[in-house]
Amino acid sequence: AFTLPDHRASSNLVSRSRRTPSSSPVTTNLPSLHATSTTSNDFTGFGNTGFLILAGGTGSRMKSSIPKQFLTLSSHPVLHYSLHLFLEKLPNYCKQHNLSPPCKVVLVMDPMYQPEYQSIVDAYDGQLVFANPGKERQGSVENGLNKLVESTSGTCEYVAVHDSARPLVTIPEILAVVSDAQNCGAAVLGVPCKATIKESDDGGATVLRTIPRERLWEVHTPQVVRVEALLRGFAKVEAENLAVTDDVSIIEALGETVRLTRGEYANLKITTPEDMDVASAILRERGEGDIVLKGTGGGVSGSSSESVVVDDSSSSPSMLFPPVKRASEKAYNSMKEVRFIDMDRDSKPTPSRWHE
Numbered sequence: 183a184f185t186l187p188d189h190r191a192s193s194n195l196v197s198r199s200r201r202t203p204s205s206s207p208v209t210t211n212l213p214s215l216h217a218t219s220t221t222s223n224d225f226t227g228f229g230n231t232g233f234l235i236l237a238g239g240t241g242s243r244m245k246s247s248i249p250k251q252f253l254t255l256s257s258h259p260v261l262h263y264s265l266h267l268f269l270e271k272l273p274n275y276c277k278q279h280n281l282s283p284p285c286k287v288v289l290v291m292d293p294m295y296q297p298e299y300q301s302i303v304d305a306y307d308g309q310l311v312f313a314n315p316g317k318e319r320q321g322s323v324e325n326g327l328n329k330l331v332e333s334t335s336g337t338c339e340y341v342a343v344h345d346s347a348r349p350l351v352t353i354p355e356i357l358a359v360v361s362d363a364q365n366c367g368a369a370v371l372g373v374p375c376k377a378t379i380k381e382s383d384d385g386g387a388t389v390l391r392t393i394p395r396e397r398l399w400e401v402h403t404p405q406v407v408r409v410e411a412l413l414r415g416f417a418k419v420e421a422e423n424l425a426v427t428d429d430v431s432i433i434e435a436l437g438e439t440v441r442l443t444r445g446e447y448a449n450l451k452i453t454t455p456e457d458m459d460v461a462s463a464i465l466r467e468r469g470e471g472d473i474v475l476k477g478t479g480g481g482v483s484g485s486s487s488e489s490v491v492v493d494d495s496s497s498s499p500s501m502l503f504p505p506v507k508r509a510s511e512k513a514y515n516s517m518k519e520v521r522f523i524d525m526d527r528d529s530k531p532t533p534s535r536w537h538e
């Protein structure tokens with residue numbers, strides 16, 4: 183039997199909703215920083231699990247010259263870290279450890295950018311497929327899920343949804359969260375909140391109350407759920423017009439169990455310019471090998487990284503042919519400028535929207 187790596191994130195807490203009798207190994211105590219797995223030894227891999235990479239954002243809220251998933255992070259586009267992980271690193275890991283590889287990878291991407299990635303899709307020979315984004319995150323996940331079902335003829339049992347803006351997730355975290363979902367039905371990576379969180383009901387002018395920190399978790403991706411439950415959840419969300427900002431919320435809306443799988447604080451979401459600095463420092467510290475993706479010309483994605491950096495000053499897809507090359511520094515600086523505008527003290531928090 184396969185034993186999950188010791189340093190893996192671990193499942194140890196079930197989110198509200200009903201707890202199923204089958205989830206008995208779970209404790210309700212807050213985890214220690216390196217709690218151990220409760221669901222490890224019968225894990226056989228990802229043969230029943232498809233991955234959705236959400237890369238459909240257009241950068242409209244960021245007002246960056248390019249969507250953040252195409253910004254260059256340590257010489258590769260942010261998105262390429264997830265592609266490399268799910269198409270190369272994880273399958274290789276599976277081979278070495280006698281685990282089944284992911285059954286399919288769906289790349290949710292604006293059709294305007296898809297031609298730039300067609301050669302990668304072709305090179306992975308059926309393993310990678312496109313789906314179009316929806317208006318918001320929920321619509322993108324639904325489209326990606328439908329594509330997963332269609333392209334696997336309904337044989338894929340679980341779906342792992344991942345933000346392309348989270349380039350630092352690790353294999354141990356993926357093993358942990360997928361294994362937890364396979365045991366429990368749904369699981370999400372998360373970390374206990376380090377910050378003290380205040381609630382305000384007057385737009386941030388005064389504090390209404392302080393939320394007890396010991397109950398708060400910051401959740402990340404991948405978020406892994408049974409395909410059947412997610413399809414059922416989408417039907418409910420649509421019928422009742424519910425607003426959901428992440429994927430396991432749909433399972434929560436069904437009143438079903440979601441396990442919290444202890445992840446790493448390093449699995450940050452690229453949102454502001456500082457995140458780029460922190461992410462590149464973490465990558466440097468990790469000192470991992472180069473990213474090599476098939477179909478990127480010479481096999482090295484870095485060599486084509488600028489070719490996916492697209493000038494959005496024109497909405498015309500014809501701008502993509504030939505690809506417009508941009509200095510990554512320029513893109514990064516434009517992101518910085520945007521954040522200063524974005525952080526205007528009068529601006530109100532907005533609900534989570536995929537097209538930000």
Ligand SMILES: C[C@](O)(CO)[C@H](O)COP(=O)(O)O
Nearest residue numbers: 319401402427428534535536
């Ligand atoms: C899913 C998520 O990454 C969890 O932290 C987050 O909810 C995504 O939010 P976004 O506003 O769609 O980026």
